[in-house]
Amino acid sequence: MKLKEIQNTFHKALDSVYGKEEVDSFFFILIDFYYKISRLQLAMAPDFKIENKAAILNALEALKQEQPLQYILGETEFYGLPFKLNKNVLIPRPETEELVEWVINSVASRAVKRSLSVLDIGTGSGCIAVSLAKNLPNAKVCALDVSKKALKLAKQNAELNKVEIEFIETDILTCRHAELVSASHKFDIIVSNPPYVMKKEKPQMKNNVLNNEPHLALFVNDENPLLFYEAISYFASHKLNLNGMLFFEINEYLGNDMIRLLNKKQFKNIELKQDIFKKDRMIKGELS
Ligand SMILES: C[S@@+](CC[C@H](N)C(=O)[O-])C[C@H]1O[C@@H](n2cnc3c(N)ncnc32)[C@H](O)[C@@H]1O
Missing domain, CATH: 3.40.50.150 (Vaccinia Virus protein VP39)
Structure with a gap:
């Protein structure tokens, strides 16, 4: 799955709770944490795909339940x-x-x-x-x-x-x-x-x-x-x-x-x- 698609899913699910900027900030912290990809690297390779999407989708579910990012990352x-x-x-x-x-x-x-x-x-x-x-x-x-x-x-x-x-x-x-x-x-x-x-x-x-x-x-x-x-x-x-x-x-x-x-x-x-x-x-x- 493309990371850009996951980013869109994040915005659809979370913007109304956190606002667009904070959702972007969560997303970039999470892709760096789970896939070691920076914001800049993603901007340069917008079609970048990941194999294992479970980790970031679990984090999305936790964010939907308003769990703090620090607990999600541990x-x-x-x-x-x-x-x-x-x-x-x-x-x-x-x-x-x-x-x-x-x-x-x-x-x-x-x-x-x-x-x-x-x-x-x-x-x-x-x-x-x-x-x-x-x-x-x-x-x-x-x-x-x-x-x-x-x-x-x-x-x-x-x-x-x-x-x-x-x-x-x-x-x-x-x-x-x-x-x-x-x-x-x-x-x-x-x-x-x-x-x-x-x-x-x-x-x-x-x-x-x-x-x-x-x-x-x-x-x-x-x-x-x-x-x-x-x-x-x-x-x-x-x-x-x-x-x-x-x-x-x-x-x-x-x-x-x-x-x-x-x-x-x-x-x-x-x-x-x-x-x-x-x-x-x-x-x-x-x-x-
Ligand atoms: C506000 S937190 C501070 C935690 C950490 N020092 C910090 O600054 O992030 C208060 C801490 O006091 C502990 N605490 C609560 N009641 C206590 C008690 N009766 N005796 C000793 N520690 C207690 C809690 O378990 C908690 O870890």
């Missing part, structure tokens, strides 16, 4: 690194890359010579932990999650990127801190992108997120949207070294609540940071 890129993905983990977001960048720059500006101890809470695919391990060569990185299936994938991603990370399966809301890491062990950096979407935000969310991404990774009860932030900042206030830094990705509507929370927990030098879309999406505090 992989994505984050902070310039490759990551395997499946439906047990959140698809890493660009704003989380900005959080990673902020952590790396904050460490660089301190010119720390000794080895750093880093903990990522709610690691999911491992995107934050792996990117930090890769870019902070003097860091010893630990990562935890309550989901066994997420941790399995995060371990594969650590191997894929050739970094060593200690993974811990635990529930940060109920764990006893001494059990989590030895009582005397303290961290220089704790970072977390915990669940923060309130259930009342569901009507504004896209179907491809709501119907595919794990709700365990996304949602928190409307009554206590800062539940994870309370627990993690309490944990951090006991488990950070002096001058240690706590970094969070946050709900864009809760910036001021987060400043109040970190103040209450005695964090200093609190900084709220906007993402490239000028939304309050990150916060950091230091323990002094």
